[in-house]
Amino acid sequence: MTPYEVACRQVEIAGQYLDIDEGLLNLLKHTKRELVVHFPVKLDDGRLEIFTGYRVLHNPTLGPGKGGIRYHPDVDLDEVRALSMWMTWKTAVVNVPFGGAKGGVKCNTKELSRKEIENVTRRFTWEIAPFIGPQSDILAPDVYTNPQVMAWIMDTYSILKGYSVPEVVTGKPIELGGSAGRFKATGKGVFISALNCAPHAGIGTSLRGKTVVVQGAGNVGEIAARYFCQAGARLLAISDSKGGIYNPRGVDIDKAMACKEDLGYFSAEKITGDEITNKDLLELKCDILVPAAMENQITRENASRLKCSMMVEGANGPTTPEADELLHDKGIWVVPDILANAGGVTVSYFEWVQNVQELMWTEKEVFERLTHIMDRAFKEVHEIAVSKKVSLRTAANILAVGRVARAMTLRGIYP
Secondary structure: OOHHHHHHHHHHHHHOOOOOOHHHHHHHOOOOEEEEEEEEEEOOOOOEEEEEEEEEEEEOOOOOEEEEEEEOOOOOHHHHHHHHHHHHHHHHHOOOOOEEEEEEEOOOHHHOOHHHHHHHHHHHHHHHHHHOEOOOEEEEEOOOOOHHHHHHHHHHHHHHHOOOOHHHEOOOOHHHOOOOOOOOHHHHHHHHHHHHHOOOOOOOOOOOOOEEEEEOOOHHHHHHHHHHHHOOOEEEEEEEOOEEEEOOOOOOHHHHHHHHHHHOOOOOOOOOOEEEOHHHHHOOEEEEEEEOOOOOOEOOOOHHHOEEEEEEOOOOOOEOHHHHHHHHHHOOEEEOHHHHOOHHHHHHHHHHHHHHHOOOOOHHHHHHHHHHHHHHHHHHHHHHHHHHOOOHHHHHHHHHHHHHHHHHHHHOOOO
């Protein structure tokens, strides 16, 4: 199944537990707007290259579209459609007033210079500028984008408008109106979700001494791994797209990330442990597995071989519906992406509020608010899961789809 087919299937499953008109349920599987742009960029060697970019708005019923921009050679319209839909459910689960959107540019940042990435960013922003804005569609970082990319987007959009518009993006540098804690927010949310689910999964109320495996060493994976280690958990393995490092006695997260920063990959010559593939890493015996890389990592082919007690999805869409059923039958608790990694969009909302109202909150204030919202959302999802005897993913989708459907019904269809 493609990512979009997976997203639609999840809506259909949630719809079985909701009293929703069939036409409305079908509408929820469609995006409101899909933008594809092809734009030229002059590279450092003088060549002109054509890049393809996407921006999809899924559903703005609850508020402005909200979602990241990813730079990746495999980005396509189907993937962005799915990601925009998952953003709609993610914001609805944590009950922040945003709709779902997503975007991307098909490119390989590892083959581009800093100046070329800036040129791609500014030209892409110029192309989509008529369709974005702080009250219509707000951008954020995602795979291979970062606060610097957000700064370029904000600056380009502000030049077009003739005045500074910091609230058109979130995940900005602090100096440009970014929020304290935003960089850590998604990984922090993954950790909070693990704490909330651990007692139900038989792991206990403390993570001290528990074993953790993390697939993905980007912003989400690294930060989550650090929080687990600070809580006394033992990090058995961590990986990036090139492979990972495994140590049954525990991976030193500081040494591992220093090695990745220095060499660009995890090397057993620099870190105590053995190199491991992403495939084998997912199948390690552990208490908590955190897939924090890309979509479709856990499928019907490997789900039966997972040996974790609980899985907390740091990535978007890492598990297929068929794998979901297998994991549920095995008794593995899965905290779904639209709940587990909602810390990022929640703190993005805080950043947007601070920009609009010209406020500044401390990291302590941000994380207190984040913890309150994540705790409340998990409680609501868990209550639905227990009452309807369904998985946490289905429960989260029931909560999210139900909220959006009710809002759409109240607003009505005009004309």
